[in-house]
Amino acid sequence: MASLRLKNLRKEFDRGQIVAVDDLNLDIEDGEFVTLVGPSGCGKTTTLRMIAGLERATSGNIYIGDDDVTDVHAKNRDVAMVFQNYALYPHKTVEENMSFGLRMSTDLSKDERYERVYEAAEMMGIEDLLDDKPDELSGGQKQRVALGRAIVREPDIFLFDEPLSNLDAKLRTTMRTEIQRIQQELGITAVYVTHDQEEAMTMGDRIVILRDGELQQMGAPTTVYENPTNSFVGGFVGSPSMNFIDVRATNDSGEVVLRDGEGDFSCHLSSSFSGRIESANEQFTVGIRPEDVFPATGEERNVLETTVEVVEPIGSDNYLYLDLAEDFIARVGSDVEPAPGDRIQVTFAEDDVHVFDSENGKVVADEKESAKASV
Numbered sequence: 098m099a100s101l102r103l104k105n106l107r108k109e110f111d112r113g114q115i116v117a118v119d120d121l122n123l124d125i126e127d128g129e130f131v132t133l134v135g136p137s138g139c140g141k142t143t144t145l146r147m148i149a150g151l152e153r154a155t156s157g158n159i160y161i162g163d164d165d166v167t168d169v170h171a172k173n174r175d176v177a178m179v180f181q182n183y184a185l186y187p188h189k190t191v192e193e194n195m196s197f198g199l200r201m202s203t204d205l206s207k208d209e210r211y212e213r214v215y216e217a218a219e220m221m222g223i224e225d226l227l228d229d230k231p232d233e234l235s236g237g238q239k240q241r242v243a244l245g246r247a248i249v250r251e252p253d254i255f256l257f258d259e260p261l262s263n264l265d266a267k268l269r270t271t272m273r274t275e276i277q278r279i280q281q282e283l284g285i286t287a288v289y290v291t292h293d294q295e296e297a298m299t300m301g302d303r304i305v306i307l308r309d310g311e312l313q314q315m316g317a318p319t320t321v322y323e324n325p326t327n328s329f330v331g332g333f334v335g336s337p338s339m340n341f342i343d344v345r346a347t348n349d350s351g352e353v354v355l356r357d358g359e360g361d362f363s364c365h366l367s368s369s370f371s372g373r374i375e376s377a378n379e380q381f382t383v384g385i386r387p388e389d390v391f392p393a394t395g396e397e398r399n400v401l402e403t404t405v406e407v408v409e410p411i412g413s414d415n416y417l418y419l420d421l422a423e424d425f426i427a428r429v430g431s432d433v434e435p436a437p438g439d440r441i442q443v444t445f446a447e448d449d450v451h452v453f454d455s456e457n458g459k460v461v462a463d464e465k466e467s468a469k470a471s472v
């Protein structure tokens with residue numbers, strides 16, 4: 098067990114033409130489960146491979162505990178990696194697959210190795226499969242073997258590279274829980290790469306969001322969800338995605354009123370935001386999550402009248418696609434079921450609105466954060 102620290106980590110490919118990881122700094126605590134998430138090509142796998150020692154950093158440092166392992170060979174780092182494609186030896190039995198790493202890196206006796214393998218197999222519920230070959234196993238069983246093989250090594254750090262991508266949705270959910278259980282039982286620090294934001298949010302103690310090799314935000318899932326530091330994070334985390342509307346500021350009797358170019362959308366935000374506006378006509382991007390949009394009763398200050406384009410039932414709730422901005426979705430109760438083409442009035446609370454700089458996407462004022470900060 099150990100902490101993990103990445104300091105100014107950088108990885109270039111093709112003589113610097115491609116910057117896969119750009120000045121990445123991360124502090125991961127001993128026993129923490131951290132998920133790395135971001136769109137394809139953002140540098141997740143490269144980061145993981147540098148931690149494992151499978152890829153050499155162009156610059157920067159990697160520390161496991163107090164040790165600088167930047168130049169330490171992969172086999173001398175106490176890390177175990179679990180891959181998407183399982184990476185099992187097809188001609189070896191499950192037991193041989195699981196004990197292979199031990200044979201290579203320890204001087205345990207045959208009996209001691211078997212004991213370690215059997216214990217790990219029991220933890221994964223695969224003790225009856227020890228004599229089978231990988232091609233006799235289902236995808237889920239193969240992934241259990243791959244996990245078992247990682248456990249056997251008793252590593253300081255677990256690294257997971259999209260380990261559940263090849264499994265069906267139901268099995269994926271089961272295996273998520275299994276991985277979390279094992280990680281907690283063993284207390285091993287874990288870094289888990291996924292492109293699936295839902296997986297990242299449900300599994301991580303903290304979530305790291307990358308884009309183009311750069312860290313966008315790191316924090317507890319609820320913090321990232323409620324207080325995204327930029328519009329990219331706001332849009333990436335949460336499903337369906339946050340709604341964005343481009344707006345312009347004007348002053349209206351001491352309050353801030355935001356209107357879009359057509360003048361048909363206005364929104365009052367609390368005074369904590371008005372202080373940040375430097376001039377009328379300043380442009381911003383407003384972000385509102387689908388679940389923060391409600392049918393209006395007519396009493397509210399922020400009421401938007403619009404047309405329903407599509408109604409999509411998802412069981413407990415309905416998604417309403419509204420003619421406010423591109424793909425603007427309201428998540429409402431299943432009892433609210435207008436027909437496409439109906440006019441509808443919707444509202445949202447002032448402190449549920451996120452305001453981003455329309456140029457660089459950085460958060461300008463987060464009403465929830467301001468409210469929290471002022472408590």
Ligand SMILES: Nc1ncnc2c1ncn2[C@@H]1O[C@H](COP(=O)(O)OP(=O)(O)OP(=O)(O)O)[C@@H](O)[C@H]1O
Pocket residue numbers: 110111115116117135136137138139140141142143144292
């Ligand atoms: N060996 C390599 N040679 C050249 N470029 C590479 C190499 N490995 C990765 N890259 C590039 O580095 C960038 C980051 O790739 P990486 O695989 O780390 O992203 P990722 O976030 O894991 O993506 P995905 O979710 O698609 O696996 C991409 O632009 C990729 O094309």
